[in-house]
Amino acid sequence: MAATARDLSKVESVIQLKGVNKWFGQFHVLTDINLDVKEGEKIVICGPSGSGKSTLIRCINRLEEHQRGDIVVHGVTLSNDVKNIDAIRREVGMVFQSFNLFPHLTILDNLTLAPIWVKKMPKKEAEEIAMSLLTRVRIPEQALKYPGQLSGGQQQRVAIARALCMRPKIMLFDEPTSALDPEMVKEVLDVMIELAREGMTMLCVTHEMGFARAVADRVIFMDRGEIVEQNEPEEFFANPKNDRTKLFLGQILHNH
Amino acid sequence: MTDAMPAGERKPLAPPVDETGIIGWGRKNLFSSWGNGITTIVLIVGVVWILNWFLEWALFTANFTASTGSECRGGGACWALIREKFRYIFFGSFPYEQHWRPLFAVITMLAMLVLSADRRMWNWRLIVIWGVGSFVTFLLMFGQIHIPLSLILFVALVGGGIGLALRSALATPSERMAYYALIGIGAVGLVLRILGILPKWSIAIAPLSYVETSLWGGLPVTLILATYGLAFAFPYGILLALGRRSNLPLIKGLCVGFIELIRGVPLISLLIMASVMLPLFLPSGTTIDKFLRAQVAVILFAGAYIAEVIRGGLQSLPKGQFEAADAMGLNYAQKTLLIILPQALRVVIPPLINTFIGFFKDTSLVLIIGIFDFLNTANQALVDPNWAGFPGEVYLFAAFVYFIFCYSMSRYSKYLEVELNKGTRR
Numbered sequence: 213m214a215a216t217a218r219d220l221s222k223v224e225s226v227i228q229l230k231g232v233n234k235w236f237g238q239f240h241v242l243t244d245i246n247l248d249v250k251e252g253e254k255i256v257i258c259g260p261s262g263s264g265k266s267t268l269i270r271c272i273n274r275l276e277e278h279q280r281g282d283i284v285v286h287g288v289t290l291s292n293d294v295k296n297i298d299a300i301r302r303e304v305g306m307v308f309q310s311f312n313l314f315p316h317l318t319i320l321d322n323l324t325l326a327p328i329w330v331k332k333m334p335k336k337e338a339e340e341i342a343m344s345l346l347t348r349v350r351i352p353e354q355a356l357k358y359p360g361q362l363s364g365g366q367q368q369r370v371a372i373a374r375a376l377c378m379r380p381k382i383m384l385f386d387e388p389t390s391a392l393d394p395e396m397v398k399e400v401l402d403v404m405i406e407l408a409r410e411g412m413t414m415l416c417v418t419h420e421m422g423f424a425r426a427v428a429d430r431v432i433f434m435d436r437g438e439i440v441e442q443n444e445p446e447e448f449f450a451n452p453k454n455d456r457t458k459l460f461l462g463q464i465l466h467n468h
Numbered sequence: 469m470t471d472a473m474p475a476g477e478r479k480p481l482a483p484p485v486d487e488t489g490i491i492g493w494g495r496k497n498l499f500s501s502w503g504n505g506i507t508t509i510v511l512i513v514g515v516v517w518i519l520n521w522f523l524e525w526a527l528f529t530a531n532f533t534a535s536t537g538s539e540c541r542g543g544g545a546c547w548a549l550i551r552e553k554f555r556y557i558f559f560g561s562f563p564y565e566q567h568w569r570p571l572f573a574v575i576t577m578l579a580m581l582v583l584s585a586d587r588r589m590w591n592w593r594l595i596v597i598w599g600v601g602s603f604v605t606f607l608l609m610f611g612q613i614h615i616p617l618s619l620i621l622f623v624a625l626v627g628g629g630i631g632l633a634l635r636s637a638l639a640t641p642s643e644r645m646a647y648y649a650l651i652g653i654g655a656v657g658l659v660l661r662i663l664g665i666l667p668k669w670s671i672a673i674a675p676l677s678y679v680e681t682s683l684w685g686g687l688p689v690t691l692i693l694a695t696y697g698l699a700f701a702f703p704y705g706i707l708l709a710l711g712r713r714s715n716l717p718l719i720k721g722l723c724v725g726f727i728e729l730i731r732g733v734p735l736i737s738l739l740i741m742a743s744v745m746l747p748l749f750l751p752s753g754t755t756i757d758k759f760l761r762a763q764v765a766v767i768l769f770a771g772a773y774i775a776e777v778i779r780g781g782l783q784s785l786p787k788g789q790f791e792a793a794d795a796m797g798l799n800y801a802q803k804t805l806l807i808i809l810p811q812a813l814r815v816v817i818p819p820l821i822n823t824f825i826g827f828f829k830d831t832s833l834v835l836i837i838g839i840f841d842f843l844n845t846a847n848q849a850l851v852d853p854n855w856a857g858f859p860g861e862v863y864l865f866a867a868f869v870y871f872i873f874c875y876s877m878s879r880y881s882k883y884l885e886v887e888l889n890k891g892t893r894r
Contacts (some may be wrong), residue, residue, distance in 0.1 A: 275791050301797035325806065326796040376670035378796065380875050 223250040226382060226413055227272060234267060239266050242278065243437040249382075256424040256445075259434035260460060265417045268434070269384045272415070286381065300394040302330065305375030308385040311367045312355035313359035319370050320355040323377045326461045331378065339378070349403050365396030369403055376407075379393040385406065416422070419464055421449065433457045452463045535857040546858045550865050557865070560685010560840040560848075566611075566637040569676065570688040573608040576601055577691050578683060580607070585880055587887055598699070605692070611676030617669045618661050625654025628705065680713055681759035685840030687869070689759075693831040693841065697766035698824055705774025710804065723775075730772035735833050738765045743837035762834045770827045777819045781812035814888050825874045840850035843868065 227249035236241040241264045249255060258267045270276040274290055275412045276299045278455060283290040302393040313322050323342035333341075346352040349369040351362075359367055368388055375383060385404065389397045401423050406425035408414055417423070424431050424445050431448040433441045433456075441454045449465075452458045499505040529544030530550065538547035550557070559570045580601030584594055607613055628650030635643065636741060711723035730738070740753045742761040750756070793803040813820070834842035846866040850859055 273795055275794060298797055300797070301795060304795075306792075307797040308788055308792065310786075310788050312786075312788035314789065314792070314807055316814065326798065329802050329806065330797045374796075430686075 223252065225249065226251045226286055227266075227353060228282070228284040229272075229284045230284075232268075232271065232278045232283060234266055234271065234276065234278045234280075242271070245281070245439060248430075249413065249440070251381075252411045252413055253429045254408050254412075254427050255430050255432060256313065256428040257415065257417045257432045257434060258419055258421075258424070258460070258464075259440075263434040264437040265434045269303045269386060269415050269417055271458075272382075272384060273306055275306075284441050302378065303380055303381035304382045304384060305378060306384065307368070307371050307385045307388050309390050309447065311359070311364070311371045311391070313371055313374070318356050318358055319351075319362070321361065322370065323374050326374075326378050327426050334335050342373070342377055345376050346370070348376075348406075349373045350399075360379055363396060364392045365399045368392065368396075372400075372403055372407070382413045382415070385414065385418065387417050387419075389418065421465065425449070430438075433460065436458070453465050498546055518610065528622055537857060540858065543667075543863050546855075547861060549849070549855050549858050552855065553852075553862075556686070557842070557846050557849050557862075558686045560689065560845045561683045562679060562685060563683070566677070566679065569608045569611070569679075570686065573605045574691060576604045576608070577688075577695055580605075581695065606673075607673065607689060609692075610679060611673065612674035612678045615671045615673070617666065618658065620659035620671075621654045621661065624650045625658065628652075628654060634805075656682075681757055683728075685757065686845045687842050689834075689840060690828075690831055690842040693763060693766055693834065694828045696763060697770055697831065698827060699865050700767045701770035701774050701827075704771040708771060708775035708807065709778040709782060712775065713782060715802075727772045727775055730769055731776070734837055735765070735769050735830055737836060738769055739837050740779050740840055741765075758837070759839060762837060762839055766827070766831060766834075769830075773823050773827075777816050777823055778812060779814035780819065781814075782808065784815050799802070817881055817888070821877055821884075825877050828873060829870060830875070842869065 225248050227247070229247040231243050232242055232245040233240070245268060247268075257268065259265050267276055269292075271278045272285060280288075286303050287320070288296050288299050290296060290300060303435055308368055313319075314325070317325065320339060320342055323339040323345065324335065327338040327341065328335055343352060345354065346355055349372060351366055351369055354362055355364060359370065362370065372388075388404065389400050392400065394408045397420070401420060404414075404416070404423065414427075416423070416428075428445045430442055431445050432439055433448075433452075433454070441448070441452065441457045443453075448457075449461065498508045525544040527544075530547050531540045531543050531545070532547045534540040534546065534548035535552075537549070538544070540548055555567055559567050560707070562570050580597055581591055583597050583601075589597060603613075628647045631639075632644070632647040634653070635647070639647070657666065708723050708727060712727065714720045714723070721722055733866045744757055744766040746761060747755070789807060789811065790803070793807045797804065832841055832843040834841050835847065840848070843866055846862050850856070850862055
């Protein structure tokens with residue numbers, strides 16, 4: 213069930229992938245990926261490890277370079293042009309599996325770094341935004357600590373706040389809860405669900421099927437570098453069409 | 469005591485009595501078994517015996533007042549030699565009545581180093597400290613400084629450029645205008661100077677008599693070679709290390725080539741090349757000061773080693789740090805200066821200081837090309853026939869002075885590690 217029920221076909225596309233191909237050496241990681249993401253859409257991408265799902269979202273902000281096909285984000289086509297890459301990275305926030313906070317900076321400095329240096333925002337304004345975001349992820353009291361002093365769940369919430377500090381239009385999540393102890397998964401998912409309800413466009417690589425059911429407009433299943441199947445979550449979980457999807461769902465749902 | 473009692477209400481047990489206090493500690497660590505006890509006693513006796521012999525020689529039977537070497541003979545250490553020669557050992561052939569100048573130069577440099585060791589100074593203050601400190605040091609040593617117009621223009625150009633590059637994000641419009649003005653003045657002035665429209669002119673600051681570098685000697689020479697050698701080699705080493713990891717094959721190739729070439733030859737051969745071979749290649753009439761040539765050789769050599777140490781730090785950072793910085797839209801300079809280097813340098817403090825200590829001592833190799841650093845002046849003090857035959861005292865004294873500097877650096881390394889990792893450890 214989508215949190216914001218509306219007709220997505222009338223909404224503008226913010227991300228378009230057309231015939232995207234990528235190889236790591238001889239290994240074909242992404243094969244002819246076509247994907248259209250509408251504004252405000254929440255997409256959950258799942259699939260077995262090595263299926264290319266992380267690589268796919270990392271191509272969108274050029275952490276990985278695709279070799280064939282087009283990626284268009286907010287009307288800007290990704291190319292080797294540094295200006296285009298920078299323009300896209302300003303619009304796209306990213307949250308990593310291993311948080312990747314900067315351990316030598318305080319939480320507050322982690323958040324204000326990009327607004328100050330990339331957006332040239334005055335320090336005071338950046339700090340106000342940072343504090344309001346930390347309040348939103350419910351850890352304002354940790355602002356002056358260092359990342360190493362926080363729990364994994366707290367660090368990941370900081371990482372989300374850090375990405376939001378740039379006021380992105382799109383958020384990419386690369387297995388945001390996979391590195392967390394089980395009791396901390398919920399606090400991170402709650403923040404993500406809140407964000408989804410506020411209408412953020414989200415692409416999320418995750419195996420948290422509860423999260424997919426709660427907020428996703430579409431679930432995409434990838435295997436061996438291809439998009440094998442995609443559907444609304446209800447339909448996706450109830451009636452998987454492809455055999456590979458069935459096998460995968462059987463494996464992961466069995467554990468829950 | 470029942471198991472149902474909450475953990476917080478349990479009384480902590482006192483540790484066993486025989487493991488606390490000096491006696492407990494000694495029993496546990498020094499005399500835990502027969503073999504251990506015998507080893508402890510033998511070592512204590514050995515240390516006391518050597519210390520006794522050394523103190524007997526160095527203090528109780530030592531001669532502090534003799535006026536010639538022959539009066540010294542027969543007893544313990546001849547410290548009278550150091551008393552007689554210490555001004556030469558410390559200041560070399562610098563004009564005798566002017567020895568206050570190198571003395572104050574050394575004090576200035578030490579003050580400069582101590583101040584810049586303080587982390588609170590690591591901002592614009594560092595530039596002021598080094599600017600003023602270096603100016604005072606070299607004014608005292610040379611006695612006169614001529615600053616040519618072209619150098620002033622060049623500094624304006626580079627200073628404006630660096631200011632603009634580093635502060636572009638934070639500068640107010642007026643500050644930015646100042647940088648543009650500096651760059652403009654520097655560039656236009658340099659062009660006019662090269663075209664010969666501006667005259668050859670220099671500011672002369674000449675309060676003292678001129679002393680050329682060939683008369684310099686002793687501690688100030690060692691300190692200058694080490695301080696400025698490392699101060700220039702450090703940023704240069706960082707650039708080499710970054711260049712070695714560059715994606716551009718040409719830059720990477722140049723950096724790798726340079727590092728391997730320099731590391732592949734002994735410092736002595738580099739010094740000899742700088743002192744003997746370089747003049748052969750220069751057009752006749754031009755001379756570059758020998759001291760400066762040795763200084764440049766030290767910088768090039770130290771830079772290659774420092775680069776490799778820093779590269780280790782760069783490689784130790786997880787890939788995620790680079791990716792997070794990229795994903796946030798930081799450009800290469802911002803990513804490097806704000807994220808990568810602060811972390812990489814922290815990691816390599818111990819090996820970096822180790823390299824610094826090594827180079828502090830390696831500066832003594834300049835004696836091979838006839839520069840009178842501290843070890844060389846100490847060496848020369850032995851030549852006096854009146855005082856022949858006491859090399860031990862002189863070298864012990866020189867070693868003691870080197871030890872003070874190197875041990876301070878070692879302690880500073882320890883302090884820095886703790887200071888920089890405050891709060892960041894779990």
